[in-house]
Structures are given as C-alpha cells and as structure tokens.
Amino acid sequence: MTVALKSIHIEGFKKFRKFDMEFNPKVNILVGENEAGKTTILEAIKLVLNQTYRFADKSYLEDLFNKDLVKQFKDNPQEENLPIIRIDLEFSLDKTAKNSERFYGEHNIAKKAAYGISFQCRFDEESWGNTIDFSRMQDVPYEFYVLEWRNFNGSPYNPLIKPLHFLPLDTSKLDRNSSFNHYNRTILHSVYEEKELLNKKHIFRSAVVQAFENGEWSPTGETRRFGIDSKKLVLDNLISILDDGVSLENHGSGMENLIKTQISLERASNIDVVLLEEPENHLSFVNLQKMIDTICQRQENTQLVVATHSSMVATRLDLRNVLWITENQAKSLQKIKADDAKFFIKLARNSFLQMLLAEKVILVEGITEYLLLPEFYQQQYGHSLQQDNIVVISCEGVSYPRYLAIAEAADKCVAVVTDNDADKENSKNKLEKINDENKSYKRNNKRYRIFTSQDKSQTTWEICLYHTGDNKTVLTELINESRRKTIQDEEDYLKYFENNKSEFAYRILSKNLIAKNMLTVPDYIKEAFEWVRG
16 A cells, blocks of 8 residues: 555644645645645645644744734733634555554544544643633734644654654755755665665764874873764764765755756655655756656655645646645545546646636637737726726637636636637538537626627637737738738738738737737627626
C-alpha cells in the first residue's frame, strides 16, 4: 500500500477559518489567486509533521491565527470566543507497517477511525482557566496557549517516528542557508541506511580529531595544545551536495531549484511525499520544461503536492490533478475528460490559469478581437473590462470547446465570440448549431453562451466589423494611408486583413479610432458584453 497524504482539515489557521481538502493519491497541483491559501496548506502540512513552532516563543502565534477569529475575540473578549487552531492531517498507511498502530484512531474532528495526526493550538484551560478575567483583555493571551500534537489514537506525536518521509522544496524564498541544511540532511538520511551513516559520522569525527593529535603547537609546555570539541562536529550541518564539483549553494537560483528537484525525485524511493512551492521561480522557459519533465518521470511511489502560478506546470502535469483553491474551498478538476486534458498538455502556450482564476471571461479566437474588444467595451460602458472583473482570453484559433470544458468543471461565466462560417464548404450550418447549443446551455443552466453574427453573409469577425455602421469608410481610409494601391472592395479588404492582422489592430488603437467613436462595435459583440456583465 502506498504511503500518501489523504486529507487535511484546517480551522483558524491564517487564511482559513475552516477548510477541508482531499489529496489526489499521486499528483496535486494547487492553484489559486495570491493569498488564496496555497502556501498556507503547505505550511499546515509542515507544521503537523515537523512540529513547527514547538519550541518557538508564543509571540509567533499572533501571525498564525485567523484574523477574523482574533477580531471576534477582541470585539467580545469572552473565553468562549478565544480563537483556536486545529489541523487534522490524515494519510494512508499499511496497517502491517511498523508503528502504524500509533497513528490509527478517532482522535480527529470527524471522530472516525483513520490514520493521522492532529494538531491543536488552544488556551491552556487546565492550567489557567480560573485565573484570568477575559473581560479585561484587549488582546488574545497567546502566552497562556498550549500547542499539542497527537496521533489519531490519542497518544503524543513523536516527530522522530514519522508516519511518512516527506521533503519540502520552497523555491519562492531567498533565505537559503536553513533550507539548504534541511534539504541536505533529508537527502543524506534517504541515501544511507542508519548503520552506514553512523559509521561515516564516526570516521569523520575520528579523522578531524586525529588532525590535531600530534600537538605541534604548545606555547606553555605540553599541557596545552589545539584540539577539537566533538560537540561541534555535527556532520548533518556540514554536509553539502556537489553538482559537477560545485555545491548547490553556489549555483544560480534557477539551476539550484532544478538540481534540487532532480535529486529529490531521484531519491523518491525513500521519500513518500514531495512538497514543491512555485517550482517555476527563477527558471527560464527551457529549464522549466526540464523541471516538468523531471517531475513527470518521477517514480510512481511518490506523492507530489505542487503550488504554482504557471499554466505550463498545471497543464503539463494534467489538469485533472488540479485543486483550485478559491473561496476557502478546494475544487477538483478531476471530471475534465482525458482528451481535453491531453489537448492542453500538448498546447505549448495556453491561458488555462488565467481562465481558471478569472471571475468572468470573454473567449475569442483571434488577435484582433483580443486587442480591440477591450477598447469597444470601454466605448460602450465608459470603464474598463477589469473594473467589471472580466478578462478577454484568446484561444489562438484553436477549438473553443476545449476551453468550455474548463469552464464547466470550474463553473465559470464565459461568453464565446466566434465566426458563424455559414458559407464555408463542407461546413454543417454552424449558425444553426450554435443557436441549438445556446438553447441547450440555457435549458441546463450552463454559465456560458456563444455569440456570433446572425447574418449568414457575414461569416467572419472581419466582415462583421467592415459592414457595421460607417466602419467601411473609416477602415478603407486607414488601410489606404499605408498602401500604394487603394482598397477597391470587400475582397481586397479581407486579403489585406488576413496578411496584416496584428498591424491592422495596432493602427486602429494607435489612432484611437474606437475611443474617438469613429468605429462601431458589431451587434453580436454588444450582446456578448451585456450577457457576460450579468
């Protein structure tokens, strides 16, 4: 049976008043806006397994408690309003494994038998309950709190007897010394069996001690000489990992992150869980691809928990492994079809995370729509799309149904702007198909709609823009300014447009033709704006 994290329950810790999440058995990709709680989840795991803050001064607690719960106590300082922190970390263990019975029991919030560890930070009522007048308190009495780690069977948790081996890699922080020491120690202990490591420590200590045994220096006779204090000879603190003769500490940040990840996953047979925070940090596009390939090729008995802001990381590791942290909950994308997930794996550049994190989306197919729609929106409503929490995303000519698969899984509000292609050969009447789809979406309460011109002669965005209002005159003049040969008709206009899409949109924007109300937005775009605004 594979050892892995199974679920986590968090109360009163930093971002979360209450939060529950189930882990995927192999890969977990945590995504979300800044401050959504991705890092808090990783910190909670480390707090439980490593007993973080066990010996720290109680002043640290102020930064750990949920601010809303602290405010609740300050507004009404009563004992029942005292904030607490509780974290239950459940994992899967083989019941025949050594010490597994220590972790099995019902000492958890669910009161159900499982394997796990429970952490609580609470007021020490047994010691101080009858000695404090809370009504006079102006702040939480952190000094009177107690921190407890207990296995699910109710016994105290001993960090020397861990239920699983895990390695946290945080590439987002620049405080490298302590993280390197922890990393090097973890790898050292995963490489060597205990007896072999103890033997190496003995050889190391003996060699250093022997270096000064000859007593070459004795200024006041033979009673004084240089010697070694054995208590300072802690091999774990001195060990370093060399790559091509250079210690990891002396590599650049990007290569350091890549090498550390590669080494960690090479040792995966002895590490059950690897926590990766923002693996994309400091990496070039090429090295990020190398890191992702390294992760993809990991040994199958290692569970990964990755917090990321990178669409490439999220899609290459399979969208179905994404846990979207939003509104104090974790939403899984496991229901996305395998074919759609594979599509985004192959798509080198995509806007998956931008779509997932946006409140409302207008999905377009081309560069000119992407550039001009924000200007038309400003023209229509007097303020920007961003002010209404709407994002325009280009699917760069690919099939929009792939993106709608994400919209459905994440319950997103999406307006698709597309061509009707009504007169193209071998095309089933796309306009009728779109209208039928919209009826189905409405009937099934889907939060997305497709918008296109209802005029079958206006098959594309370019033609619709050309034939709206007085746009034909304005666009013809704009094109003729830079051409020796003037635009004669619609066919000539479309040929120019096809070969100069980006330049065409840029010239419209640079001359402020939309801001000056010299161009009019097509009706179906207006309809898309109105619908997505809600």
